[in-house]
Structures are given as structure tokens and as C-alpha cells.
Amino acid sequence: MRPSCPLVLLLSLLSLNLVSASPAPVTEDRAVGNLAAFARTYGYVRFFYPSDTAAALDWVKFSISETAAVRDATDDIALRETLRRTFAPVAPQLGLSAAPLAAPLAEPGRVTFWQYAGLNLTTKRGIYSQQRVITGEERGPRSPLFGPATPPDSITKIIGTGLELSMPLALPVGTDNKTADIGSPELEALKARLAALDLTKASPTDWRVRVAGVIAVWTTFQHFHPYLDTIGVKWGDALQPALRRALRDETGADYWATLTELVAQTRDGHGFVDGPRGNLGGIPIRVTEAEDQLVVSAADGDVPFQKGDIIVRLDGVPAAEALRDRERYASGSPHLSRFRALNQFGEGLLGSVARVDILRDGKPQTVNFVRIKDQRGYFFNPIAEFKFPAFAEVRPGIYYVNLSALDAIGLKEKQSQLAEARGVIIDWRFGRTGLGKDAKMIEPDADILPHLISEAINASPMLIPQVTRPDRLGWTFRTSTWPVKPQIPRFKGRVVWINDPSVVSYGETCMAMIADYHLATLVGAPTAGTNGNVNFIELPGGYRVMWTGMDVRRHDNSVFYFKGFVPDYPVSRTIQSIKDGRDEYLEKAIAVIEGGAASTTPNN
Structure with missing residues (x-):
């Protein structure tokens, strides 16, 4: 006899509370290996198994609720059977075996499969989106996001030592556009367990919450991060150490450090973990x-x-x-x-x-x-080394523009002076910390670059991944850009741009135009080396991960991720100049305009 729903919920709650407090009955190495196999399976099923049931599942709750049994599997056979029981209610065509598996045969007729134009894990509409599309649909909510709408082949993947997975990436649909999912007592029990979980009470003191966060980050990046292969990140090697550390963590601060170290291995300049860190x-x-x-x-x-x-x-x-x-x-x-x-x-x-x-x-x-309350930030330190003016004539006919202090209205008022100047220095250090709350920031692509060109130019190509297969394979891209058109007055003198590594993202969109169209001379230090609209992963326990969701190139399609835009005139600080309060970046910029500086770096 099936127990009533309230009894199921009660038993589930009791079970979950007991699990969160119980130690693993297996060695740490065994537990880590088991959870790594779960993570890999989770990523394939969550993002690429196209059934209605899987699409409707709360995968965050699933990653908390279902990990304990997998962690505690005592050997390879027990692990395989536990994974099968865990995923079968939502992915019945998932195959798991110790022997090599043949990929499932392609389904005839109308099928559905996942298409990703980037990845959107929020409920808000944005530049990234995904959909389970249906072959033959030319319009409507299940029509393709991009073409060609060819169903992907089934996959076979190794998910652990002596353990292989097979799974279709396309499933047939009926005339009602639904997959032929079969209900089961196991599925109903799973739904009851997930319903019993209250994510508002999720705490990083619970090992399952910590492991769920690691799994969410690792699987998301494994299948959707656009830059891992660009610099040869061995992302597969990052999973088990992060799981091991998550199992050992005790506090929210420990867990934040685990997530942060994992994200840092991507070398993504947008990569950041927001959440409780301690006092x-x-x-x-x-x-x-x-x-x-x-x-x-x-x-x-x-x-x-x-x-x-x-x-x-x-x-x-x-x-x-x-x-x-x-x-x-x-x-x-x-x-x-x-x-x-x-x-x-x-x-x-x-x-x-x-x-x-x-x-x-x-x-x-x-x-x-x-130690006192820290006014310094991760992205910028507002404790200034110099008192920079918003705008100044630093030498006769040479004007200095501080993007951190001058607003767009102030810049417009100075245009006539800049147009006739023999030199203009644009300083993009400091993170714009000097602007007033209501001030309109200078946007160089709209407010400065149009005055440096005589014909229209384009922003560098921005590539949104188009994904139908796991493991970052078979990607195509949707490319976008936008024009920048000339405006008067034209700045006639030499333009020098001061950079440091804080110039990132939109800043490097501008740098690509400046460097690739030779609109200014770069002085200072390399820019960050990261561009592309950011993306977010919301994690249980109050944590959120920021990362880069698209690939942005230079105009010749070359990569600048991890490199940045290298200055034509690099500056190395000296201890004596710091003691003397001298700004060597500004000194170099002035010297370049006055003709007294030699370039030591090939042009970008």
C-alpha cells in the first residue's frame, strides 16, 4: 500500500534532517569519486535530457536531496545502481554500465531537443536564452532559436572509473508536443522529497548544500563557459578537489573560499562569488x-x-x-x-x-x-594615491581627462578645447569612484571615439554560443556588433589612453576599437583580458556566481582573453616615485605626446 502524501512528506523531512547530520560511511576518496560521478551525470541530464519531466524538475533541490545516497555507495556496483535509481524517474532512457555502451538509436519523426543561445538560469529575459525546440516547428514557442535545427546524436560518456553513461539528446513528441513520460511511484516519491525541501533554510553548514553549489558551478562551466578551451583550462581536474574541500568545509566562509578558488581556475575576469564570508x-x-x-x-x-x-x-x-x-x-x-x-x-x-x-x-x-571595516573593494580600492583633477591642462595645449571624475556634460563643454589641443590624455584608471551619484558617466564609444574618427567603425565581434551538445562540443555562434559613427568636432591632436588592469568588459570593447583602428596610443599596464555579457548562477545558501557568458574577439577574430590590451608604452612603478608622490603613468603619457618617450612594446 502506498503511504499517504502527508506521511511521505514527514518521512522525507525526517530523512533529510538525519542525512544532513550523518557522516559518510565510506572513505573520503570513495565519497568524492561517487559525488563526481553524480555531478557529471547531473550535468548531462539537467541540461540535455529533453523530457517534459526533466524540464519541469527543480534541479537545485534535486542536487541537495539526492546526493546522500550516492555519496554513501560502497563500491562501483552500488554506485551504478544508486545513480540509476536516482536519475531513472526523470531520465528513464539514461543508460549506465561498467562496459562500453552503444549510443541509443536516433528517434524517427518529430523530436524535441535542447537549444541554448547562451544560458539563462534566471527567470528574467535577457540576451541569453534556451528552449526545447521541436523539429518541423517554424514558428511559436517551440520553434528553433537558431538553425540548422538538426537533432543532435545520442551520447556515450565516461563519468567515472569503470562507469559509462549513454543518453539520447532528442526524444519523440506527440501531436500535443509532449514527450511520452511515464509516471511511477519513484517519480512521485522524488517530487514529494523535493517539495519538502525549503531552500530558504538552506545553509552552508549542511554538506549537501555545499556540494550542490560546487556541482552547479562545475557543470554549468563544463557545458557553457566560452573560454575554458581558449587557454587550455583542465576543468575536468577541478571537480574532485572542489568536492573534497566542500565536504571538509564547516562554515560559510570556508564554503565561499571553496567556490571562489573553483571559479578562479577559469581565469575569468568576471568570475566572482557573492555571498556570506564572515565578518x-x-x-x-x-x-x-x-x-x-x-x-x-x-x-x-x-x-x-x-x-x-x-x-x-x-x-x-x-x-x-x-x-x-x-x-x-x-x-x-x-x-x-x-x-x-x-x-x-x-x-x-x-x-x-x-x-x-x-x-x-x-x-x-x-x-x-x-583591522577595521574595510572600505577597499575586490574590484577597486578607492584609497587614492593622487588627487586627480577631473579636467586639466597639464602642459600648454595638452589636456587631461579623468573618466573617474568628469561626467558626460562636463566633457561636452570641453569639446572645443579638446578639438584644438595638440594632445589629449584620457585616464581610465580608478574605477570611476569620483563621479557623483546622479552624474552621467562618460561612455567612450558614444562620447569620445566618434570625435577620433572620420568614417564609421564597428565594435569587435561578440559571439553568443549556440549549443545543442554537452562538453562544449559542436558550438556555432551568433555574432553581433554595432557601429560607431563620426561626430564633430574632430580631436586633431595626439590621443593617449592610460589603462590599468581594472579596465575590463565594456572598457575592453572600447579598447578593441581604439587599438584595432589605431585611434590612440596606450600607456600604462595591460587591461584585464575579459569581455562579454556577464551571466549568473544562483546557489542555495545565499551565494551567487558571476561569470562570462559569451566570447568576444578582436576585429581580426584573434583572442584577447587572458591577455588584455598591452600598452604601447608600458610603465613600471618605482619606489622613489611612490615616495615622491609622482604619477609615472601620467608622466609617460605627457612624454609620449611631447615626443620624448620610446615605445618598448609592439603595437597592439
Whole structure:
């Protein structure tokens, strides 16, 4: 006799509560291997099994509810049978075997399959979308997102040692456009278990929540991240260490670090984990790399640090080693990762004492500083090294424009001066922290570049992945761009653009036009090396992951991901200039216009 629904829910709740507290009855290696096999299967079924039942399932709840039994499988046979029982209610045509499997035969007639134009895991409409399309549908909600609408072949995949998966990627549909799903007591029990889960109470202290987050991130990137193959990321090798760490984590801060380290392996400059991290504080200083040393370049308020202090050790750890450890959690190209690690250098528990060993004018000192609420950010450190004007004539006929302080109205008022200038310096450092709340930011593609061209130019190609198969195979792309048309007045003088690694995303859209059409000379440091509309993964427990959802190229279709736009005139900071309060980036820009600087880098 089937138990009544309330009894099912009660038993499910009791079971879930017990599971969250119980240790694994298997070794850690066994548990990690089991969960890795679950994760791979989960990704294939969630994103590519096209049944109505699978499409309607709450996969976040599924990844929490169903992991305990898989984790506890004692051997390969038990794992295979547990995975089969776990996924059979939603993917009955999923095959699992220790021996090589033949791919299921293609279904005749009208079939449905997944098409992804990027990936949208939110309920909001955006630039990315997906749909289970039906062959032969020319219009309507199940018509193809892109062509050709050819059903993908079935797949066979190795998901673990001695374990292979086979699965159709297309299923037949009836005249009602529905797949022939068969109900079962197992499916009803699964639905009851998922209904009993309250995601608002999901906590990172529950190992299942942590594992679910790792699985969501890893599978999403495995099938949809546009840049993993560009720089040869061994993403498959990242899964088991992240699962192992998630199983060992105890707090939300631990879990945040696990997710952050996983995301950082993509080297995605948009990669970021938002969520509870604990009560953290910092030191109100700006730290800059100069002459292979970490140097205090600015300090805020009455703190015992001075410009030019060389940081030797932080809490007993050599400064370079402490920086490298922070870089493990800062996703991006090497230069962007370092930039962001420096932004919050010295961060730690709020109220804890930071022991900072420094050299001041060659003499060793130790500064003990109680960490306070950190005004510095991951993306930008607002503690400024210089007092930059919004607009200034820095030499006769050479004008300086600070994109962080001058707004679009102010720029328009200065156009006549800029048009007749012998040189214009555009500074895109600092993250625009100096603009007022209601100010309209300068958008270089609309407000500056039109005054540097005599004929229309285009933004670099932006490629949205068109996906029908897993594992980033067989992608095509929808390419888009937009024109920038000339405007008067034309800026007649030489234009120099100052960059640093904070210039990312839209900034690099502008840099592509500037560099590829030779509209300005670049000075400073490389830009971030990441572009493309961002995407998001909402995770249980209050965490959200940001990442890049499309591939953006240069105008010649070459890749700049991980590289950025390298300056024509790179600048290396010196300790003496920091002590003296000199802006070597601006000095170099002026020298370029005045003809006194030699380029050391081939043109972008």
C-alpha cells in the first residue's frame, strides 16, 4: 500500500534532517569519486535530457536531496545502481554500465531537443536564452532559436572509473508536443522529497548544500563557459578537489573560499562569488607592486603607514607569499588577479591584529594594526594615491581627462578645447569612484571615439554560443556588433589612453576599437583580458556566481582573453616615485605626446 502524501512528506523531512547530520560511511576518496560521478551525470541530464519531466524538475533541490545516497555507495556496483535509481524517474532512457555502451538509436519523426543561445538560469529575459525546440516547428514557442535545427546524436560518456553513461539528446513528441513520460511511484516519491525541501533554510553548514553549489558551478562551466578551451583550462581536474574541500568545509566562509578558488581556475575576469564570508576587516592602505616589492602607495586617515613603506611580511608570512595566496582566490588573467589581490591586501577577521613587518627608509619596523571595516573593494580600492583633477591642462595645449571624475556634460563643454589641443590624455584608471551619484558617466564609444574618427567603425565581434551538445562540443555562434559613427568636432591632436588592469568588459570593447583602428596610443599596464555579457548562477545558501557568458574577439577574430590590451608604452612603478608622490603613468603619457618617450612594446 502506498503511504499517504502527508506521511511521505514527514518521512522525507525526517530523512533529510538525519542525512544532513550523518557522516559518510565510506572513505573520503570513495565519497568524492561517487559525488563526481553524480555531478557529471547531473550535468548531462539537467541540461540535455529533453523530457517534459526533466524540464519541469527543480534541479537545485534535486542536487541537495539526492546526493546522500550516492555519496554513501560502497563500491562501483552500488554506485551504478544508486545513480540509476536516482536519475531513472526523470531520465528513464539514461543508460549506465561498467562496459562500453552503444549510443541509443536516433528517434524517427518529430523530436524535441535542447537549444541554448547562451544560458539563462534566471527567470528574467535577457540576451541569453534556451528552449526545447521541436523539429518541423517554424514558428511559436517551440520553434528553433537558431538553425540548422538538426537533432543532435545520442551520447556515450565516461563519468567515472569503470562507469559509462549513454543518453539520447532528442526524444519523440506527440501531436500535443509532449514527450511520452511515464509516471511511477519513484517519480512521485522524488517530487514529494523535493517539495519538502525549503531552500530558504538552506545553509552552508549542511554538506549537501555545499556540494550542490560546487556541482552547479562545475557543470554549468563544463557545458557553457566560452573560454575554458581558449587557454587550455583542465576543468575536468577541478571537480574532485572542489568536492573534497566542500565536504571538509564547516562554515560559510570556508564554503565561499571553496567556490571562489573553483571559479578562479577559469581565469575569468568576471568570475566572482557573492555571498556570506564572515565578518572581515582590513587595513586602510593602498598597496602597489614596485621593483618586485609590495609598497604602500597611499594610506587613509591616521594610520601608522607611510608612502614608500616596503611590506616584508604579513602576520609572519613573506609578503610575496601572502600575495600569491590571495591570487588563488582572484579570478582573471595573471595581471588582473594580482591587481585584485593587491586591492584588499591585509584583509582578515574584523578586529584581529595585522602584524606587518615593513622597511621604512631601509630600517625594519613592525606595525601592529587592528583591522577595521574595510572600505577597499575586490574590484577597486578607492584609497587614492593622487588627487586627480577631473579636467586639466597639464602642459600648454595638452589636456587631461579623468573618466573617474568628469561626467558626460562636463566633457561636452570641453569639446572645443579638446578639438584644438595638440594632445589629449584620457585616464581610465580608478574605477570611476569620483563621479557623483546622479552624474552621467562618460561612455567612450558614444562620447569620445566618434570625435577620433572620420568614417564609421564597428565594435569587435561578440559571439553568443549556440549549443545543442554537452562538453562544449559542436558550438556555432551568433555574432553581433554595432557601429560607431563620426561626430564633430574632430580631436586633431595626439590621443593617449592610460589603462590599468581594472579596465575590463565594456572598457575592453572600447579598447578593441581604439587599438584595432589605431585611434590612440596606450600607456600604462595591460587591461584585464575579459569581455562579454556577464551571466549568473544562483546557489542555495545565499551565494551567487558571476561569470562570462559569451566570447568576444578582436576585429581580426584573434583572442584577447587572458591577455588584455598591452600598452604601447608600458610603465613600471618605482619606489622613489611612490615616495615622491609622482604619477609615472601620467608622466609617460605627457612624454609620449611631447615626443620624448620610446615605445618598448609592439603595437597592439
